Amino acid sequence: MQVVKYMFQPHGDERGQLVSLEEHNDIPFSIKRVYFMYDTVDNVVRGRHAHKNLQQILFCVHGSCKVRLDNGKEKKVVPLEKPYEGLYIANYMWREMFDFSEDAVLMVLASELYNEDDYIRDYDEFLEFVKAEKL
Numbered sequence: 001m002q003v004v005k006y007m008f009q010p011h012g013d014e015r016g017q018l019v020s021l022e023e024h025n026d027i028p029f030s031i032k033r034v035y036f037m038y039d040t041v042d043n044v045v046r047g048r049h050a051h052k053n054l055q056q057i058l059f060c061v062h063g064s065c066k067v068r069l070d071n072g073k074e075k076k077v078v079p080l081e082k083p084y085e086g087l088y089i090a091n092y093m094w095r096e097m098f099d100f101s102e103d104a105v106l107m108v109l110a111s112e113l114y115n116e117d118d119y120i121r122d123y124d125e126f127l128e129f130v131k132a133e134k135l
């Protein structure tokens with residue numbers, strides 16, 4: 001499984017760091033939605049689903065967390081520890097976010113508006129989709 005993790009170049013100067021993200025230039029899709037999660041409770045696992053169409057890029061802009069990616073055949077754990085690292089997650093990829101530090105802020109840039117119908121929340125159903133789509 002190929003993991004796509006972008007390392008964006010911060011614009012640093014004597015005042016600190018700034019990261020800029022432009023759709024199509026830095027982010028490979030039109031950004032239709034931004035959301036973020038924080039105050040994540042200790043030992044919690046978020047996600048546990050896949051999407052039919054949605055593409056996303058995840059940034060842990062503060063603190064750290066880990067993301068388990070699963071394409072139905074292979075699993076990989078990707079740590080997010082720097083605010084300039086962006087993890088690309090394509091559609092038909094099961095994801096679980098865990099091991100959040102107490103101060104973690106996980107920000108997500110999404111290619112689509114929120115749509116509950118796009119979620120695959122049952123793991124066996126996800127495997128069926130992978131088989132049917134011949135992914």
Ligand code: T46
Binds near residue numbers: 035046095
């Ligand atoms: C994903 C991972 C990385 C909204 O109303 N609008 C939104 O845009 C989102 C993302 C969520 N919600 C509501 C739906 C639920 O009542 O917020 C609540 C928590 O959402 P959810 O349980 O889906 O959160 P996570 O952390 O399990 O998953 C989220 C995204 O939903 C998902 O697309 O890929 O983060």
